[in-house]
Amino acid sequence: MFTLTSELLLTLFASSWIFVLCQETQEVTVKAGEDATLPCRGHRGAEITFIAWKTDDGYLFLFRDNRSREDDQLPSFCGRVELKDPKMKDGDVSVILKNVTINDTGTYECWIKEGNLLNSEPELFSTIKLTVTETQEVTVKVGEDATLQCQSHGGADISLIEWSRTDLKPDDGFVFLFSNDRSYEEIQHPYFYGRVELQDPEMKNGDASVILKNVNIKDTGTYECLIVGKNSRDRKRDVFEYISIIELTVTGHTAGHIWEGYVGVVCFLSLLLVAVGGFMVNQMIQRRHRPETTPDSESAEDALNPSSSSSV
Structure with a gap:
């Protein structure tokens, strides 16, 4: 009887495990x-x-x-x-x-x-x-604001928004994080602190887009938007995720690049002035050491070369 019960329990356990799988x-x-x-x-x-x-x-x-x-x-x-x-x-x-x-x-x-x-x-x-991902390409100039678009499926209510950049580690912080009806700047990556905000704070129609302010060359990269939302018909079910991928390209030069350009021009002009000055000094030295031609020396030269004077 004990053996039969054990086999029955084993069968029930196996059946329940298969069901879970x-x-x-x-x-x-x-x-x-x-x-x-x-x-x-x-x-x-x-x-x-x-x-x-x-x-x-x-x-x-x-x-x-x-x-x-x-x-x-x-x-x-x-x-x-x-x-x-x-x-x-x-x-x-x-x-x-x-x-x-x-x-x-x-x-x-x-x-x-x-x-x-x-x-x-x-x-x-x-x-x-x-999950269906969509890649968008966004190009802006240095100093402008970049809008990174992201929309929830079917305009459902949003419970979580995570904006991240693929080259940053999760432990470093997020580009932007929204949960429990508020944003969490304390776990935002320091580089993006104070520079990112929701395009629509009310997130109407599931709008999870953000605005990245005053972009520079270092903002170029791949950004991912993750949304977790709930079906408005049953808030306890149908939690889903949606991912939007943004390829952001920032064109132009930052102030640092412009300053480097100025420095380069100044260095070039300085070298050019040094070269021109050296050439002029060299010419002056050569003129000072060149022997001067006098009338007496010309007469002596004619005496030594009578053929040249007779031909004239």
């Missing part, structure tokens, strides 16, 4: 315009009779009665989703979402029904958190 959320990050593969796999060798990839708003992909049901798809996904392996070999029911956009950012669930038993219900096999 199936529920584990996987993160997939792609760039806007690329194709995103959302992985999901049923039991090997099982007959799959129903597949539903869904969000809170409806179906991303629906398969039943041995065919996909495009009529039941959300309009925004129509013609953009297909099975990675139409034969679903080894239970693979992963789908490919084509030409993703920022609006595709969100959480997707994969539900599978195996077998034809009437009493069986679809089971949740995979949860995917999809």
Whole structure:
């Protein structure tokens, strides 16, 4: 009896562990315009009779009665989703979402029904958190203000904003951090202290853009915006993340570069004056040491060369 109970407990533990693994959320990050593969796999060798990839708003992909049901798809996904392996070999029911956009950012669930038993219900096999990144190029001149754009998905309420720069370590501080309805300047990177503010302090329509003031050459770099927000329909669910990538280029010269230019010009002119002065002094010295020609010396020279005087 004890052995049977132990085996039963072991079976229950294994089943619960498998269920936890199936529920584990996987993160997939792609760039806007690329194709995103959302992985999901049923039991090997099982007959799959129903597949539903869904969000809170409806179906991303629906398969039943041995065919996909495009009529039941959300309009925004129509013609953009297909099975990675139409034969679903080894239970693979992963789908490919084509030409993703920022609006595709969100959480997707994969539900599978195996077998034809009437009493069986679809089971949740995979949860995917999809993040679509968008790279923008911003170019400004030295001394100007740079606006770094970032917008939450669907204009949802924002609970956290993190602006960072890829070449800075997280321990060094953030470019800008907003949480609990306020910004945290105390953990901001010293270089950006007092120079960054929200474009819209009220963050209307999910606007998480910031303004970087009085930029200089050192501000050139790659900036990332991370947003965590909540669906306004259910504040306890659907926490998502959105990443915006900004390539900032600052053109022109800083005051330091201008001063260096002035110094270079002054040094060049100084060297030029020294060279000209040296040349003039050298000419004066040569003139002083050159023997002067006198009338007596010319007569003596004519006497020594009578042929030259007779020819004249």
